[in-house]
Amino acid sequence: MKKIFEVARWEFVEKIKTKTFIISLILTPAILILFSIAPTLLSEQEVDNTKVFGIVDTSGLYIKEMQEELSRYTIKGNQPNYLLVNLTSKEKSYADLKKSADRDVLNGKIEGYLLIENAETDSVSVSYRSKSLGNMKDISRFESAFNEVRIKLKLDKENVNPYLLDYISQSVQINPIRIEESGKETANDFILTFFSSFVFIMLLMMMILYSGGMLIRSLVEEKSNRLIEILISSCTPNELLTGKILGLSTLGLFQIFIWIVIGLSLTGTSVVPIEVFKNIFPILIYFILGFVFYTSLFVGIGSVVTSEQEAQQITTYLSFLLVLPIIFVLPAVETPDALYIKILSYIPLTLPSFMMLRLNISPIPEWEILSTIVIMLISIYLMINISAKIFRIGILSYGKRPSLKELIQWLKE
Amino acid sequence: MLIVENLRKEYKNLVAVDNISFKVEEGRIFGILGPNGAGKTTTIRTVLNIIKPDSGKISFNGKPITNKFFNTMGYLPEERGLYKKSKVIDVILYFAGLKQMPRKKALLEAKSWLEKLEIGQYYDKKVEELSKGNQQKIQFIISVIHNPALLILDEPFTGFDPISQNLIKEMILSFVTSGKIIILSTHQMETAERLCSDILLINEGKEVYKGTLNNLKRNFGINTVKIEFEGDGGFISSLPVVKNVDRYSNYAEVHLNDDVNPSDFLKMIVNKIDIKNFSVLEPTLNKIFIDVIKQSKK
Numbered sequence: 001m002k003k004i005f006e007v008a009r010w011e012f013v014e015k016i017k018t019k020t021f022i023i024s025l026i027l028t029p030a031i032l033i034l035f036s037i038a039p040t041l042l043s044e045q046e047v048d049n050t051k052v053f054g055i056v057d058t059s060g061l062y063i064k065e066m067q068e069e070l071s072r073y074t075i076k077g078n079q080p081n082y083l084l085v086n087l088t089s090k091e092k093s094y095a096d097l098k099k100s101a102d103r104d105v106l107n108g109k110i111e112g113y114l115l116i117e118n119a120e121t122d123s124v125s126v127s128y129r130s131k132s133l134g135n136m137k138d139i140s141r142f143e144s145a146f147n148e149v150r151i152k153l154k155l156d157k158e159n160v161n162p163y164l165l166d167y168i169s170q171s172v173q174i175n176p177i178r179i180e181e182s183g184k185e186t187a188n189d190f191i192l193t194f195f196s197s198f199v200f201i202m203l204l205m206m207m208i209l210y211s212g213g214m215l216i217r218s219l220v221e222e223k224s225n226r227l228i229e230i231l232i233s234s235c236t237p238n239e240l241l242t243g244k245i246l247g248l249s250t251l252g253l254f255q256i257f258i259w260i261v262i263g264l265s266l267t268g269t270s271v272v273p274i275e276v277f278k279n280i281f282p283i284l285i286y287f288i289l290g291f292v293f294y295t296s297l298f299v300g301i302g303s304v305v306t307s308e309q310e311a312q313q314i315t316t317y318l319s320f321l322l323v324l325p326i327i328f329v330l331p332a333v334e335t336p337d338a339l340y341i342k343i344l345s346y347i348p349l350t351l352p353s354f355m356m357l358r359l360n361i362s363p364i365p366e367w368e369i370l371s372t373i374v375i376m377l378i379s380i381y382l383m384i385n386i387s388a389k390i391f392r393i394g395i396l397s398y399g400k401r402p403s404l405k406e407l408i409q410w411l412k413e
Numbered sequence: 414m415l416i417v418e419n420l421r422k423e424y425k426n427l428v429a430v431d432n433i434s435f436k437v438e439e440g441r442i443f444g445i446l447g448p449n450g451a452g453k454t455t456t457i458r459t460v461l462n463i464i465k466p467d468s469g470k471i472s473f474n475g476k477p478i479t480n481k482f483f484n485t486m487g488y489l490p491e492e493r494g495l496y497k498k499s500k501v502i503d504v505i506l507y508f509a510g511l512k513q514m515p516r517k518k519a520l521l522e523a524k525s526w527l528e529k530l531e532i533g534q535y536y537d538k539k540v541e542e543l544s545k546g547n548q549q550k551i552q553f554i555i556s557v558i559h560n561p562a563l564l565i566l567d568e569p570f571t572g573f574d575p576i577s578q579n580l581i582k583e584m585i586l587s588f589v590t591s592g593k594i595i596i597l598s599t600h601q602m603e604t605a606e607r608l609c610s611d612i613l614l615i616n617e618g619k620e621v622y623k624g625t626l627n628n629l630k631r632n633f634g635i636n637t638v639k640i641e642f643e644g645d646g647g648f649i650s651s652l653p654v655v656k657n658v659d660r661y662s663n664y665a666e667v668h669l670n671d672d673v674n675p676s677d678f679l680k681m682i683v684n685k686i687d688i689k690n691f692s693v694l695e696p697t698l699n700k701i702f703i704d705v706i707k708q709s710k711k
Contacts, residue, residue: 014499014503224494226490226491226494234508
């Protein structure tokens, strides 16, 4: 036991002192914070001057109404957000109008213009023409403004009561509310769900990659300079392996602890919404279990690889498994009960990240939480045993990487 | 006393160690010699309890070697390396800790060893800042800091300059006086000759020779002497004890008949020429290996 702690302490103290660790400790949350605030910062920044657009409508039906509709949007200092210039003139033909408007766009006089065709018929069509494909936000505002005007014109034409007109143009949004248990409900926001699961899955992935890589590198180093022989003439391979896993897990926990402290200090601000910490306890459990599981897996792998390049390759492949849930965030939010999501949340390799994801999407019955935790604990136990067997022989065989057949042979010994 | 009996270790399609037995007493240095792949490392690893032999017994002071002996054994592997990014003192204390030395005691011992090996000033430096020779001294300290009763040294002198070699040699000899059991594995005949009282020569996992080094040389040596002299050395080639002579103006290599003692030969020539230097040429280990292996195949 004492030797296990000796190894664990060494792994912990030596790694915590490295520059890369200190950098990753600070850099990881910094990157995540940057990701979460950058979009807000950028979108706020763009609106400080009025944008000039054009409109070409040979029927003249929509011009005034559109200008009115768009004047609702204002920016700082009550300045209008959009200035819609009428480019239509009676003297020019449709083709000429298009040509000159295009020229205005290319010369930079206007950002773009709306070209309305077949305005007098029911099959009216609108195109937005500009140098770039345009700002999604602007275009969607144009679109809703245009549709409102279109309905208004039609109803006007049919002599409908103006009160009804207002009623029709209003739309009602559906608020998603998540029921967790009777009497407890929360408004759910896709972005927040995505963000809070995403943060933890990303953190888990980064930590596993980082410390797994570190573990493999140190094993390859110990193997190549034969330090491993001194080590295992001082303690058993099992003690060494357990010590390494313990040391690195402690290091990982320390890292999470620091990140949580950073996170808590920013909670409630726009950077870290409070929702992130909603399911913090079960999430932390899955996080730790996932970390220990992968660390024990990496010990087994690390004792078999013979060079750093090989180690790099394997860590890269494994990282794909970890990012997998990120691909599934969208379908999982839509159908959290899908079979494949359930299956993936019972396979030890993907279990921790999928459970972290599911926790934030829909309430998970207690038995499922308990059974996945038990599965994880058993997997960790088995993984450590398998790794230990590979480790015992792997660390002493130099040169050629063992084949799968040899590995199985080792496991039987 | 360390007793190894009928040790055998087989890998998939190779018998690495085949029925090896030897004994090492306290205060003696036992040399294991052999070409690459002879089974030296496997033998050492089984003694260290790193790997389990397929059959055979290893006992230390009457008890079979188990994990309990970890703290009484010291090992210096042939290939050297340390944690390059860590501080010298931290590395030493880590390995001392693994041998369950109390930290305070380990710190004192580490400092005194660093002084003894004349590298006290590197105490607080990172390992990578030290020269290769000094890094090897650190590794030597790691293998002996916990005062092991059984010390296994694999090529302890390679990579050291002559001054450091001497320093290390003195340390090893001091362990002999303090009654440690020392096993030394080497290619270098010179090292073995200077230190080992008994040797075991192995090839392809099998024992080829076991006994004292002098005996080995007498058995497999080529019995050649080198003389530097003044005067006419022409008569030497006509002496009956001489097989053949490689003669230069005032220097000759004389190959004697197998049963002739070099000192008898010296007596025969000492009055006839003025001898400046007389030495018995050591057969190289390589040569002995070739001879021995040839002989063992017959």
